[in-house]
Amino acid sequence: MAASTLTEGFAILLVAAGLFFILAAVIGILRLPDFFTRLHAMGKCDTAGLSLSLLGLALLADDLAVTVKLVLVLALVAVANPTATHALARAASRAGVKVWRPDEPAGPAGER
Amino acid sequence: MSDQRRRVLPVAVAAGLLFVFWVALSGKLDAFHLSLGLLTAVAVTLATHGLYRAPPQPMPADEFGRVPLRWRHFLTYAVWLLWQIFRSAIHVAKLILHPRLPIAPRMVRIADDLPHPVARLTLAHSITLTPGTVTVDCDDEGMLVHAIDPESAASLGGDGGPMADRVRGVFGAGAR
Numbered sequence: 001m002a003a004s005t006l007t008e009g010f011a012i013l014l015v016a017a018g019l020f021f022i023l024a025a026v027i028g029i030l031r032l033p034d035f036f037t038r039l040h041a042m043g044k045c046d047t048a049g050l051s052l053s054l055l056g057l058a059l060l061a062d063d064l065a066v067t068v069k070l071v072l073v074l075a076l077v078a079v080a081n082p083t084a085t086h087a088l089a090r091a092a093s094r095a096g097v098k099v100w101r102p103d104e105p106a107g108p109a110g111e112r
Numbered sequence: 113m114s115d116q117r118r119r120v121l122p123v124a125v126a127a128g129l130l131f132v133f134w135v136a137l138s139g140k141l142d143a144f145h146l147s148l149g150l151l152t153a154v155a156v157t158l159a160t161h162g163l164y165r166a167p168p169q170p171m172p173a174d175e176f177g178r179v180p181l182r183w184r185h186f187l188t189y190a191v192w193l194l195w196q197i198f199r200s201a202i203h204v205a206k207l208i209l210h211p212r213l214p215i216a217p218r219m220v221r222i223a224d225d226l227p228h229p230v231a232r233l234t235l236a237h238s239i240t241l242t243p244g245t246v247t248v249d250c251d252d253e254g255m256l257v258h259a260i261d262p263e264s265a266a267s268l269g270g271d272g273g274p275m276a277d278r279v280r281g282v283f284g285a286g287a288r
Contacts, residue, residue: 024205031208036258037217039246040204047241048201069137082240089248089258099219099258 011059018053021045034100035092043085050077127157185282192278196242203243207260220265223254224276231283238275239268 028041051074058070134149135141207215226232232255236247239257244264249256259265267273 021201021205024201024208028204028208031213032215034217036246036248037215037260039258040244040260041208043240043246044197044200044204044243045208048198065139072137082237086236086240086247089246093248093256099217101217 007059011056014056014059015053016056018049018051018056021049021052023049025049035097036089036099039085039089039092043082047077047081050074050081123157123161126161127153130156182282185278189278189282193238193241196238200241200243203264204260215260216262217258217260218262218265219248220257220259220268221254222257222268223271225271226276226279226283228283231279234282235276235279238279242275243267 022045025041025045028045029038032038032041054070054074054077058067058074061067061070130153131149134153135146138145138149140146207213224232224235226235232250236250236255239245239247239255244260245268246258247255248258257265257268259268268275
């Protein structure tokens with residue numbers, strides 16, 4: 001019983017940390033000034049946030065099958081998220097999206 | 113005829129594997145779920161098989177025919193990278209939540225002298241996953257990296273810095 005309470009507490013900590021990073025990513029999308037900096041928010045905070053919450057949920061699941069599925073989703077996120085981040089960055093760079101400089105006012109992503 | 117078979121066979125095998133995967137995950141064996149799985153497997157295979165036309169370049173083998181991946185270095189690297197990903201998220205979250213939003217983004221070019229495509233891919237993905245940097249593009253001379261602040265840009269040096277050394281370590285001594 002004590003062990004399961006410990007696991008539960010740890011899992012709740014993981015999910016809470018994950019939610020914090022997802023919240024940070026969302027705030028980042030709103031606050032950051034251009035396409036590339038927003039990619040940092042999605043590519044890093046979102047990946048970490050999803051991974052942590054999925055790990056926590058995998059620990060909480062009663063059914064082993066559910067745990068296995070959550071771990072598979074975790075693996076997919078870990079591979080797909082950085083790949084998508086890179087693909088978006090490359091497409092933006094080749095399409096001529098400019099990098100925001102600190103002396104410019106913040107504009108919508110991709111604004112010249 | 114045989115040419116057509118050569119094109120159909122990989123698609124059929126891929127769809128079959130996906131279907132088995134579906135059944136294993138769903139655990140339901142009734143006609144509805146099985147037919148849904150079969151439809152999904154075929155649709156996904158048809159939608160994606162065009163992506164696999166170009167075979168990836170194989171890693172070069174040494175004189176004994178072994179691929180020069182050093183497992184101990186690889187495991188150390190994987191653990192270090194996981195820690196970096198976590199640090200990276202904290203770094204970006206701190207910047208985002210800071211009242212003054214202290215970012216100064218820039219594009220930096222790094223030269224890399226890594227021995228083959230898999231090593232370069234590893235470095236490019238590692239840069240994306242580590243604090244403050246995202247790999248944007250890659251050509252024969254090196255990589256284009258977007259850094260969110262000057263410290264992140266400086267951590268790469270001009271040639272990938274300590275991270276490139278670690279990747280070199282994973283892919284063998286002949287790397288440099």
